[in-house]
Each structure stands twice: as structure tokens, then as C-alpha cells.
Amino acid sequence: MPTAPSSFSYAVFRFVKDARGDVSVPVGVALWSEEAKWVNVRLVKPTEKLRRLSRTTDYPFINIFEKKLNDWIKSDHLPYAEKSLIPTSDSWWRHLQKLLIHKIRISEPRPIDCISPDTEIEPLFREIVGNAQLSDETARIDHLISKCLGTELTRTLKRGEISGYAGKPVHVMRFFSGSQATVVLEGVNLSLENAAVEADALVGKLQRVRANGSARPSDGHNVIAIVGYVASLNGLNGEKFLKDWIEEAGNAIALDVERQPVQLREETEKAIHAAGPLPAFHGR
Amino acid sequence: MLPTVFAYRDDGPQAEMTRWKPRRVFCTLEADHRDAPGTLYVVKFASGQAGAAALISETVSTRLFALAGCGTLTPAIVRASEGFAASFNRKSDYPGPISHGDYYGTLHRDDVEAGPPPGYDDLAQPLELLRLWVLDSWLCNIDREIEGNILLTLATKGRFHLIAADQSDCFCGASVFCSSGFRNAMKNRGPAPSVSFLPYVIFKHGGPNVIRKTAAEVRGILPRLPEILGLIPESWWQRSGLTPKIVYEALVARANRLEDILNPSQWEVPNADSAILL
Numbered sequence: 001m002p003t004a005p006s007s008f009s010y011a012v013f014r015f016v017k018d019a020r021g022d023v024s025v026p027v028g029v030a031l032w033s034e035e036a037k038w039v040n041v042r043l044v045k046p047t048e049k050l051r052r053l054s055r056t057t058d059y060p061f062i063n064i065f066e067k068k069l070n071d072w073i074k075s076d077h078l079p080y081a082e083k084s085l086i087p088t089s090d091s092w093w094r095h096l097q098k099l100l101i102h103k104i105r106i107s108e109p110r111p112i113d114c115i116s117p118d119t120e121i122e123p124l125f126r127e128i129v130g131n132a133q134l135s136d137e138t139a140r141i142d143h144l145i146s147k148c149l150g151t152e153l154t155r156t157l158k159r160g161e162i163s164g165y166a167g168k169p170v171h172v173m174r175f176f177s178g179s180q181a182t183v184v185l186e187g188v189n190l191s192l193e194n195a196a197v198e199a200d201a202l203v204g205k206l207q208r209v210r211a212n213g214s215a216r217p218s219d220g221h222n223v224i225a226i227v228g229y230v231a232s233l234n235g236l237n238g239e240k241f242l243k244d245w246i247e248e249a250g251n252a253i254a255l256d257v258e259r260q261p262v263q264l265r266e267e268t269e270k271a272i273h274a275a276g277p278l279p280a281f282h283g284r
Numbered sequence: 285m286l287p288t289v290f291a292y293r294d295d296g297p298q299a300e301m302t303r304w305k306p307r308r309v310f311c312t313l314e315a316d317h318r319d320a321p322g323t324l325y326v327v328k329f330a331s332g333q334a335g336a337a338a339l340i341s342e343t344v345s346t347r348l349f350a351l352a353g354c355g356t357l358t359p360a361i362v363r364a365s366e367g368f369a370a371s372f373n374r375k376s377d378y379p380g381p382i383s384h385g386d387y388y389g390t391l392h393r394d395d396v397e398a399g400p401p402p403g404y405d406d407l408a409q410p411l412e413l414l415r416l417w418v419l420d421s422w423l424c425n426i427d428r429e430i431e432g433n434i435l436l437t438l439a440t441k442g443r444f445h446l447i448a449a450d451q452s453d454c455f456c457g458a459s460v461f462c463s464s465g466f467r468n469a470m471k472n473r474g475p476a477p478s479v480s481f482l483p484y485v486i487f488k489h490g491g492p493n494v495i496r497k498t499a500a501e502v503r504g505i506l507p508r509l510p511e512i513l514g515l516i517p518e519s520w521w522q523r524s525g526l527t528p529k530i531v532y533e534a535l536v537a538r539a540n541r542l543e544d545i546l547n548p549s550q551w552e553v554p555n556a557d558s559a560i561l562l
Contacts, residue, residue, distance in 0.1 A: 019394035020324060060442035067402040079431030080301035098300050099431065103397045 006036035008114035011093050012107045012128055013043060015058060024105065025052050026129045027062055031114060031121045034088045038117050041069060042125040047201075049138065050129070061103040072096075122161060122169050130171070141187035141257070142173060145228040148261040149268060156272060157185055165211035172209065178275025181222035184209055185268060187257070188246070190239040191232040199242040202227065206250040224271040225252035228264055286343065286515050288361045289389070291368045292317045294376055295324065298392075299432060304328040304338060304452060305378065308392060311362055327362045327389035328452065329372075329382040336523035337462035338452040339388040340516050344531065345423050345451035346390075347512045351505045352419055354412065355437065355447040357390035361517060386517045399434030400479045401444060408439030410485045411494065412446045413478065418498045420476035422542055423454040423535070424469070429477050455534070462524045470534040475546055483551075492548035499542045506539055 013028035027050070028043035043066050044050055046059045053059065072078055073087045078095050085092040090109040097106050114120050146154045157174035162182060164170035174185040188202050189195065210223050227246055232239065246254045255264040289311035298306045307329065312322035330338045343359065350356045364372070369384040401407055420428045427433055427450075436444035455461035456469040486495065513528040521527060538545070 016394060019392070056442075057438060060438055060444070061397050063442060064397060064402060064406055064436065064444065067406075071402065099398075101299055101398070101432075102435075103394075 006033045008033040008112050009090050009109040010112045010124060011109050014105050015053060015062060016103050016105060029125045029128055030093065031117055031124060032088050037088055039073060039087045040121050042121050044129060065104040119169060126171060141189060141230060144257040145187050148257055148264040150265065153265060153268060162209060163212050164208040170205060170209050176272050176275055178277060180276035181224050181274060183224045183271040183275050185226050187228045189230040190242050191230055195239050195242055199246055203246055203250040206252060224275060225250060226267055226271060227252045227254040228257040229254055231256050286359055286361050288363055289313060290315050290317065291362050291364045292320050292322050294372055298326045304330045324392040325360065325362060325389035326392050327387055329387050331380060331382055333462045333524055334458045336520045337526060338458035339520050340524055340526060341454045341458060341461060342388045342451045343515055344512055345454040347515065348505060349419055349448040351508055352415065352502050354415055355445055357447060357449055360389050362387045362389035385519055396435040396437050398432040399436045400429055401436060404481050404484055406444055408443040408445050411489055413482060413485050414494060415498055416446060416448055417476060417478045417482055418502055418546065421545055422502055422538055424456045424473045425454045425476050426457045427453045429479055462526060467534060470538055486551055491551045491553060495546050495548035496543060499546060503539050503542060506536060509535060
């Protein structure tokens with residue numbers, strides 16, 4: 001006899017920029033189910049850039065709130081609760097909604113047909129928080145790459161997550177999952193002050209993608225990685241070593257989005273061809 | 285004198301779950317509201333005898349906290365006209381009717397988050413916590429550790445300053461404050477509750493000496509007490525059944541015993557000079 005599906009709820013955290021003007025920015029999601037005894041929260045991290053959210057003046061409020069929220073979830077206790085509430089219940093989150101009256105607020109519990117909460121919370125977060133408000137820089141590189149690829153090729157590549165190390169999702173700029181391989185298209189700005197940090201993060205991400213389902217990165221499934229980078233005004237100067245590092249450690253082809261647009265498109269076409277057609281069935 | 289502002293329009297509940305259910309209210313500087321919409325305040329329309337005691341507690345204690353160097357919200361007397369009270373009673377979801385007259389409000393701040401702070405590392409100046417505790421112990425505040433009674437405002441490097449945000453339950457709580465048991469309660473009450481890591485703050489910042497020093501500084505504001513009690517509207521004294529004299533005597537008596545109440549010697553560490561704080 002099939003078991004009844006679990007009923008899930010979610011809510012959206014918002015950071016209030018201007019209370020009087022009712023201006024706020026979505027900064028996280030909570031997902032829970034009483035039947036499944038499952039609850040999780042995904043709030044924006046200090047390493048993630050969001051448009052209209054300052055790392056120095058806004059993130060500390062999210063950080064301190066997250067500590068308190070985790071304590072409340074762990075202890076099953078909420079301030080001013082007259083009876084015991086459990087964080088997998090809608091009533092817990094309704095109570096929290098009344099409690100949050102300052103910088104961080106939360107919406108009312110909302111229905112959602114969630115089937116696999118572990119893998120769905122990140123896309124939910126990305127949809128509500130991430131994709132709607134990619135940082136200006138990420139959006140700019142994404143736009144430049146799309147321009148290189150052209151409309152049709154851009155549509156062939158999806159945005160979102162693919163499975164990485166330990167089967168955990170990794171958010172990539174664009175990807176194509178063929179029958180033989182997965183093509184990952186990423187972007188990075190090597191002209192910025194923190195280019196080394198960004199390059200390291202990108203290499204780490206690509207290694208995690210390659211390590212899908214295995215303990216050792218070298219055992220990973222077939223991934224073709226292409227990186228579009230933005231260089232300094234007159235081309236790569238002191239940052240050429242970062243491009244080399246991405247190619248070597250990330251096992252990727254790195255191309256300048258402004259100076260090598262044709263090569264970027266051709267390499268992407270070639271990679272999609274090599275990845276083979278889409279698998280016949282690729283349902284959830 | 286505290287500034288008087290005039291309630292113009294209700295903007296909804298601020299903290300529905302607390303006892304006095306404060307409201308966000310736009311208040312003007314002029315009684316005829318020609319400067320509408322004015323400024324947003326958080327107002328406690330506390331009514332009845334205990335309500336008046338809570339308003340006295342807020343006004344006196346907030347001023348004392350400010351004089352002692354603690355962060356506080358900016359207070360004002362909020363005057364509700366007959367028209368505002370009638371409209372409020374008809375339309376708002378507030379649990380009880382309010383009458384026209386004077387109430388306590390503070391300027392609304394949208395740059396804060398509710399405390400208490402989760403840990404020591406979140407504090408910009410940990411001694412602010414100790415100072416709150418010393419004052420709370422003097423004033424017999426019963427609920428500082430409750431969510432929202434401290435507010436957090438950003439300092440630098442992701443750390444926060446503390447704001448003493450709710451003083452309605454000093455004097456052993458509003459219900460005791462306006463009761464016949466007030467004097468005895470003030471005499472017998474021990475140190476105030478605080479957050480779980482207060483002992484760490486005390487040990488890390490000087491142990492008993494820092495308590496003694498802070499207590500002495502707090503006692504230094506005693507001469508200002510008559511002036512502070514003069515801030516209270518006469519109608520609040522009448523409604524509460526309290527007098528400035530009763531409050532003055534209770535506070536002076538407790539200030540004189542503050543060191544006994546705080547018992548700094550319990551924080552003495554044998555051979556502290558050679559000890560290493562882990």
C-alpha cells in the first residue's frame with residue numbers, strides 16, 4: 001500500500017532595508033514538514049553576493065539572526081510561546097512570524113509540493129533569492145557569456161544545479177547534461193581585486209562537480225568545463241597565472257568573453273556535441 | 285522634560301506577543317497635526333493601575349540607563365487626543381480600549397535586531413552587558429533576558445552594541461510596583477537575571493573590581509533622581525497609586541546596598557593574578 005505523501009510548507013525570509021518605505025530583500029527560505037519530521041533553513045551566506053545587500057552593514061544582522069534561529073530550532077523553544085511548539089509545524093513558523101519585527105522578517109507558511117526536500121531546498125532558495133537577485137557582477141558575466149553563445153545555444157544550456165561530491169548539489173552558471181558527459185559553463189572576473197579568491201572558488205567548485213559519487217576527484221564522471229573570464233582593460237596582465245590555474249587545476253578551457261567570443265561559442269558547441277544527446281528519459 | 289508628541293495615525297502592532305502590545309504610531313510635534321504624518325514611534329498604550337506603573341517604570345528607568353551610559357531608545361510622552369482614542373478603539377485590533385491622555389513612546393528604529401545577543405563574540409563592547417546587569421539589579425528589572433528587551437545595533441566588524449529597550453518591568457514588575465508589596469519586594473530581591481554568558485564577561489573583564497567600579501558609577505547618578513521623577517505626568521502617579529517619594533526612597537535604599545546585592549566577592553578567584561583565563 002503506498003504511503004501518503006508528506007505535506008510540506010515553506011516561508012521566505014526578508015531583510016528590511018527601509019521599514020517606513022516597506023523595502024525589503026529576500027534573503028532565505030525555510031522548508032519543513034510535520035509528517036516527514038523534516039526542517040531546514042537556507043539563508044544567504046556572507047560569501048554570497050546579493051544585489052542591494054551590503055556585506056558589512058547588512059550581513060551581520062542575518063548572521064546573528066541565523067545563530068538565534070538555529071538555537072530555537074535545536075531547543076524546540078520559541079520566545080513568548082505559551083505551549084510547546086515543534087519547528088516542523090506550521091504553528092511554530094506562524095509564531096516566529098509574529099516574533100520577527102525588526103531587520104529580518106518571515107512570510108506566513110505557504111504550501112509547496114515538495115518531494116525531495118534535501119535536494120529541493122537549494123533550488124527553492126536560488127529561485128526566490130539567488131536567481132532573482134544575482135549580484136551585479138555575476139549578472140554581468142552571465143550576460144556577456146550569453147552574448148557570446150547566441151540565443152539558441154544559450155537556451156540549450158540550463159541554469160541551476162548538478163550533482164557534485166557526495167551527491168550534493170552544486171550551483172553552476174549553466175550546464176548541459178548529455179548521455180556521455182556533462183558540460184559546465186562558468187564565468188569569473190579576473191580583473192577584480194579579489195580575482196584570486198574567485199578563481200580558487202571556481203576551481204574548487206569544478207573539482208566538486210567532477211567528484212560526483214566518488215570519494216576521489218580523479219574517479220569522477222565525465223565533465224567538460226568551459227570558463228568565460230573577464231580580463232583587465234588591456235587583456236590579462238598580472239592575472240594570467242589565474243587563467244592558467246583554472247585550466248590546470250580546474251581541468252577547464254578558459255576563454256576571454258570579450259576578446260574570444262567566437263572561440264567560446266565554438267568550444268561550447270564542440271563540448272555539447274561530445275556530451276552526446278540528452279538521455280531519453282530525464283524525469284525528477 | 286520629555287518631549288510631548290501627538291498621536292496622529294496608528295500604523296499597526298509592533299510586538300503583539302508582549303504584555304503591553306506596543307503599537308507603531310505616527311506622531312506629530314503639533315497638536316493639530318499640521319506637520320503630519322510626523323515621525324514613527326512605538327507606543328505603549330498601557331492602561332489601568334499596572335499600566336500606569338509600567339509607564340512610570342519605563343520613563344524613570346530609561347532615563348537612568350541613559351545617564352549611566354547605556355544605549356537606550358529615545359523616549360517621548362505620546363498624547364492621544366479624544367479623537368485618536370475614539371478612532372483607535374473602533375478600528376484597531378488592540379485588545380482593550382484606551383482613553384485619551386498621555387502614554388509612553390520611543391522613536392521607532394529600523395536599524396536594530398532583537399536581542400539578547402547569542403554569544404560573547406557578538407558584542408562590540410562586552411562591558412555594556414555588565415552595565416545593563418548592574419542597573420537591572422539596582423532597578424529590580426525582572427525580564428532583561430526576554431527576547432526583544434535588549435536591541436542590537438551594528439557597531440563594526442559584525443559586532444553589536446546593546447540598547448536597553450524595555451524597562452516596563454523594572455521595580456519588580458509593573459503589578460508588584462503598584463502593589464502594597466512593592467517596598468518589601470525591592471528590599472528582598474537579589475541580582476537581576478541576565479544572559480548565560482554574563483559570568484564569562486565578568487571574569488574576562490576584571491572580575492569583582494569591574495562590578496564594584498560599575499556599581500560606584502551607577503550610584504553617581506543618584507543626585508539626578510528627583511529631576512528624573514519630575515518627568516512623570518501627574519496622571520500616571522494618580523492612576524498607579526504611587527508617589528515620587530515612595531519610588532525615590534526605594535531606589536536610594538537599594539543603591540546604598542548595591543554592592544551587597546551584586547556580591548562582587550563571589551567572583552574572586554584565588555591567585556587570580558597568576559591564573560590563566562581559558
